[in-house]
Amino acid sequence: MDIQKTHNIGTLGPSMKGQKVTVAGWVEDLRELGKLTFLTLRDVTGVSQIVVAGPDNLAQVKDLTRQSVVRILGTVQESKARDFTFEIKADTIDVLSRAVHPLPIDPLGRLESGIDNRLNARALDLRNQKTAAIFKLRHNTLLCIRKTLTDLGFLEVNTPKIIGSASEGGANLFSLKYFDKQAYLAQSPQLYKEQLTLGLERIFEISSFYRAEKSHTVRHLTEFTSIDIEAAFMDYTDVMQILESLVVNVFEYVEKNCISEQKSLGIEIKKPKAPFDRVTYTQAIEELGKQGLELQFGDDLLDSHLRKLGELHPGFYFLTDWPLKLKPFYIHEKDDPSLSKSFDLQYGYLELSSGGRRLHDPQKIRARLVEQGLNPAQFEDHLRAFDWGMPPHSGWGLGLDRLMAVLTQIDNVREVVLYPRDPERLFP
Amino acid sequence: MDIQKTHNIGTLGPSMKGQKVTVAGWVEDLRELGKLTFLTLRDVTGVSQIVVAGPDNLAQVKDLTRQSVVRILGTVQESKARDFTFEIKADTIDVLSRAVHPLPIDPLGRLESGIDNRLNARALDLRNQKTAAIFKLRHNTLLCIRKTLTDLGFLEVNTPKIIGSASEGGANLFSLKYFDKQAYLAQSPQLYKEQLTLGLERIFEISSFYRAEKSHTVRHLTEFTSIDIEAAFMDYTDVMQILESLVVNVFEYVEKNCISEQKSLGIEIKKPKAPFDRVTYTQAIEELGKQGLELQFGDDLLDSHLRKLGELHPGFYFLTDWPLKLKPFYIHEKDDPSLSKSFDLQYGYLELSSGGRRLHDPQKIRARLVEQGLNPAQFEDHLRAFDWGMPPHSGWGLGLDRLMAVLTQIDNVREVVLYPRDPERLFP
Numbered sequence: 001m002d003i004q005k006t007h008n009i010g011t012l013g014p015s016m017k018g019q020k021v022t023v024a025g026w027v028e029d030l031r032e033l034g035k036l037t038f039l040t041l042r043d044v045t046g047v048s049q050i051v052v053a054g055p056d057n058l059a060q061v062k063d064l065t066r067q068s069v070v071r072i073l074g075t076v077q078e079s080k081a082r083d084f085t086f087e088i089k090a091d092t093i094d095v096l097s098r099a100v101h102p103l104p105i106d107p108l109g110r111l112e113s114g115i116d117n118r119l120n121a122r123a124l125d126l127r128n129q130k131t132a133a134i135f136k137l138r139h140n141t142l143l144c145i146r147k148t149l150t151d152l153g154f155l156e157v158n159t160p161k162i163i164g165s166a167s168e169g170g171a172n173l174f175s176l177k178y179f180d181k182q183a184y185l186a187q188s189p190q191l192y193k194e195q196l197t198l199g200l201e202r203i204f205e206i207s208s209f210y211r212a213e214k215s216h217t218v219r220h221l222t223e224f225t226s227i228d229i230e231a232a233f234m235d236y237t238d239v240m241q242i243l244e245s246l247v248v249n250v251f252e253y254v255e256k257n258c259i260s261e262q263k264s265l266g267i268e269i270k271k272p273k274a275p276f277d278r279v280t281y282t283q284a285i286e287e288l289g290k291q292g293l294e295l296q297f298g299d300d301l302l303d304s305h306l307r308k309l310g311e312l313h314p315g316f317y318f319l320t321d322w323p324l325k326l327k328p329f330y331i332h333e334k335d336d337p338s339l340s341k342s343f344d345l346q347y348g349y350l351e352l353s354s355g356g357r358r359l360h361d362p363q364k365i366r367a368r369l370v371e372q373g374l375n376p377a378q379f380e381d382h383l384r385a386f387d388w389g390m391p392p393h394s395g396w397g398l399g400l401d402r403l404m405a406v407l408t409q410i411d412n413v414r415e416v417v418l419y420p421r422d423p424e425r426l427f428p
Numbered sequence: 429m430d431i432q433k434t435h436n437i438g439t440l441g442p443s444m445k446g447q448k449v450t451v452a453g454w455v456e457d458l459r460e461l462g463k464l465t466f467l468t469l470r471d472v473t474g475v476s477q478i479v480v481a482g483p484d485n486l487a488q489v490k491d492l493t494r495q496s497v498v499r500i501l502g503t504v505q506e507s508k509a510r511d512f513t514f515e516i517k518a519d520t521i522d523v524l525s526r527a528v529h530p531l532p533i534d535p536l537g538r539l540e541s542g543i544d545n546r547l548n549a550r551a552l553d554l555r556n557q558k559t560a561a562i563f564k565l566r567h568n569t570l571l572c573i574r575k576t577l578t579d580l581g582f583l584e585v586n587t588p589k590i591i592g593s594a595s596e597g598g599a600n601l602f603s604l605k606y607f608d609k610q611a612y613l614a615q616s617p618q619l620y621k622e623q624l625t626l627g628l629e630r631i632f633e634i635s636s637f638y639r640a641e642k643s644h645t646v647r648h649l650t651e652f653t654s655i656d657i658e659a660a661f662m663d664y665t666d667v668m669q670i671l672e673s674l675v676v677n678v679f680e681y682v683e684k685n686c687i688s689e690q691k692s693l694g695i696e697i698k699k700p701k702a703p704f705d706r707v708t709y710t711q712a713i714e715e716l717g718k719q720g721l722e723l724q725f726g727d728d729l730l731d732s733h734l735r736k737l738g739e740l741h742p743g744f745y746f747l748t749d750w751p752l753k754l755k756p757f758y759i760h761e762k763d764d765p766s767l768s769k770s771f772d773l774q775y776g777y778l779e780l781s782s783g784g785r786r787l788h789d790p791q792k793i794r795a796r797l798v799e800q801g802l803n804p805a806q807f808e809d810h811l812r813a814f815d816w817g818m819p820p821h822s823g824w825g826l827g828l829d830r831l832m833a834v835l836t837q838i839d840n841v842r843e844v845v846l847y848p849r850d851p852e853r854l855f856p
Contacts, residue, residue: 067817126627164854199554389495426592
């Protein structure tokens with residue numbers, strides 16, 4: 001039995017009247033009306049009405065369950081139905097796959113299911129146009145990000161996810177047995193991407209990374225997708241500028257190119273105004289003080305503080321120049337050495353990205369490792385590269401899943417990841 | 429101290445005579461000549477000659493080691509040197525980073541180092557234009573692959589790499605502790621990508637996957653990059669066609685767009701002739717028999733057989749219609765049920781890709797699991813999705829690292845991976 005289609009439903013129209021087409025897709029609805037059956041057929045590109053007549057064809061669709069897969073050879077004709085400008089009169093019908101009812105969730109979303117039920121039946125959940133729209137937006141977001149960074153001279157690289165030493169301090173790493181050695185899953189490409197500026201100057205990576213943290217929030221996953229860049233001869237303000245234009249580009253691109261996805265989701269995506277607010281840490285604690293939230297210099301900002309700052313700076317904003325001691329060992333100090341050349345990109349309380357200028361002097365890095373209670377000897381493999389002509393460099397990591405949550409105006413990152421992983425969820 | 433540059437060296441030329449520019453890069457050579465020092469400076473885009481004069485500037489470059497990083501504000505002028513059409517007369521010189529000698533390898537490649545030494549100093553190895561060219565080609569290959577698949581209506585997806593059950597039989601999986609559960613690193617996105625055709629029809633993924641196999645060959649890594657597609661309403665011949673045009677597109681794209689990289693590598697990349705030879709398994713054992721290599725139907729093809737077939741079919745060729753019993757449980761049988769709707773894409777003895785039509789009838793899959801000594805109960809989570817309207821579908825996985833080895837005419841896949849992982853290599 002042949003299984004191919006000649007046309008995607010989305011490419012058909014009333015102008016093709018009289019044309020023979022072969023379409024295939026999922027049965028969304030079936031209505032008997034006298035001697036005819038009207039079948040609503042959806043593929044990934046669109047939806048159409050199929051008119052079924054004649055004893056053989058009617059026998060084929062009798063008892064056919066919704067979401068079964070059929071292939072139809074037929075003729076395009078005008079439709080008198082209110083919802084369709086054209087329809088397809090079926091010549092032959094092949095049932096390719098029968099859906100077994102009851103289905104675990106209603107893929108049309110008319111009966112709402114909780115997120116756990118939907119994730120447990122994710123493949124079927126994607127037949128819901130709202131869910132499918134999220135992943136079409138995700139594809140387009142990735143396209144736009146890669147194009148933007150490539151146009152800026154960044155090369156895409158792949159760094160290892162199985163690493164031999166616990167980098168960046170080693171907290172919250174998944175560990176695994178690597179033959180007779182101990183290994184870990186990378187939490188970020190931080191050390192690799194810094195090294196790569198020595199040879200490739202500007203690089204980016206988009207990949208899964210792993211954090212063994214028992215967080216039960218709507219914004220943490222144990223396996224997440226990170227977009228990382230690192231650039232030689234750039235200061236932190238330069239890569240901040242790149243991040244800002246990247247985010248603006250993404251919103252502009254999907255605003256213009258993903259009209260039907262916005263409609264499916266019932267949202268309007270609008271390009272954010274640039275420049276984003278740039279708030280130094282010192283300004284931030286002043287602003288919070290005026291709101292009755294007293295903080296000392298050096299205190300970390302908690303969710304409640306970030307929520308308040310989000311109210312004061314709606315939309316995207318940068319929090320910059322953090323106290324050095326709050327930042328990892330590789331972050332560069334400012335002229336005032338209590339401050340750092342660092343920034344977070346925030347959306348309300350949500351941290352989307354963290355970045356900064358990196359130290360490129362290995363002596364300074366060794367001193368900072370000791371200050372932070374880490375052992376420089378464990379980083380010697382990494383630090384060797386800093387003797388080979390390490391350029392000054394800056395970079396950031398951007399959480400794709402969080403960006404997608406903001407873009408789609410959805411709170412829970414589990415909604416924008418096909419098969420999310422959290423401490424409780426390892427299936428499907 | 430400022431660290432930015434105004435120009436990439438590759439964008440300069442003799443037509444910019446008299447213009448002030450700031451460049452930055454790595455010192456490749458230093459020659460004193462009377463009261464001048466000539467410095468060869470390279471960034472990722474090109475190489476230029478810097479003329480250094482005057483006591484302050486000469487003091488800056490005195491004792492400067494090769495591969496140190498400098499930033500130069502200067503003026504473009506004509507050059508009388510044989511190798512340069514222009515040069516930069518330095519006004520000011522900042523030394524941004526000093527390289528400490530001796531370096532572990534010669535980054536200019538004049539002294540050849542073994543692959544282990546180069547991999548141990550990978551960041552520095554990338555200053556070798558030959559090595560850098562490989563990763564520029566890899567970036568461009570990825571660009572072209574994503575564009576080709578997107579244009580064909582495929583959506584890029586991210587499937588989980590931490591999986592809860594040992595899919596595809598479970599041999600050679602790395603296992604890890606996932607909080608209080610047992611988990612594994614995915615060897616392929618096979619089961620996920622099949623499920624996703626139910627909602628998204630055509631999907632692809634480009635990601636790292638993991639195989640805990642103690643192989644010590646030039647073509648096996650424990651962490652490798654795989655390009656995977658899966659498409660509803662396509663038979664195996666359809667996705668074979670897509671694979672063929674994808675490979676041809678990649679070669680054509682880099683042939684035209686990566687001229688200087690080919691020069692650096694000393695190779696000429698040529699678009700392969702299509703269609704590729706298509707040799708059925710049955711034909712292959714006949715051809716081998718004529719060459720004195722006797723095989724029975726059902727015997728697997730060993731390296732020696734594939735090498736011989738590679739001689740008979742130079743370049744890319746497909747080996748199709750394998751005995752069903754040699755193929756995984758999810759592969760669809762042909763009308764003759766001893767054969768399967770399957771193919772490998774070969775280049776000589778090297779298997780680049782494996783694919784086929786998949787079973788979409790869950791009863792057939794259960795029967796095949798039993799036949800292969802696997803327990804259907806362990807796959808019930810996966811098989812549930814086949815009751816929700818699973819379309820007929822086909823797909824393939826293509827090893828990016830092997831493809832890059834063929835493209836760059838290099839034998840060892842370790843050369844085309846930045847930080848390769850094999851049973852012995854876990855660092856850097």
